[in-house]
């Protein structure tokens with residue numbers, strides 16, 4: 731389907747709500763629409779979102795490409811918004827693998843012949859541990875403030891969202907990619923997800939609570955989305 735000269739992929743699904751997203755790196759526009767929504771209604775929905783689509787396409791196309799890391803010395807690795815320069819130290823086959831960090835230097839000690847995937851796993855588990863620590867502190871502080879029971883936390887790789895709140899199970903799943911972003915952006919995600927325990931959607935009531943709790947949440951959200959190329963979801 732083409733709207734205002736922009737090609738849009740349409741996927742029909744058994745869903746209730748239309749879901750629109752712009753994906754990096756090439757700003758592909760994808761819409762999942764309910765089976766029973768007519769083409770005409772879908773067109774008018776998309777036409778009403780054209781300003782948003784154009785903005786997101788611009789943002790996605792301007793994001794620096796995230797080249798695949800090779801995990802070799804000299805590469806930049808981000809953790810909690812801080813940029814580290816990687817130094818890979820190759821040791822003999824029996825050495826203990828570990829990571830040390832200080833200042834802006836990150837040293838990765840691996841055995842001879844360690845593969846790219848292996849080094850990636852070590853670095854990612856470090857980022858995950860650092861994220862876990864940061865999340866635990868923020869969740870505790872905010873739960874106390876909002877008088878909420880502390881939810882269970884899970885961190886895993888997710889493709890299209892920063893986090894998701896499973897209200898009924900008292901659990902929040904966070905995207906492991908948050909391990910790379912500044913702590914203040916993590917805080918925005920924490921407050922957003924905790925607020926979902928009170929308001930499940932993004933209605934006005936939700937926005938009002940966010941405004942009261944974290945007045946600069948919009949700036950943080952933008953910073954977060956600028957930091958890592960993620961599919962831009964229409965929310």
Ligand SMILES: [Zn+2]
Nearest residue numbers: 922926931932
């Ligand atoms: Zn939300």
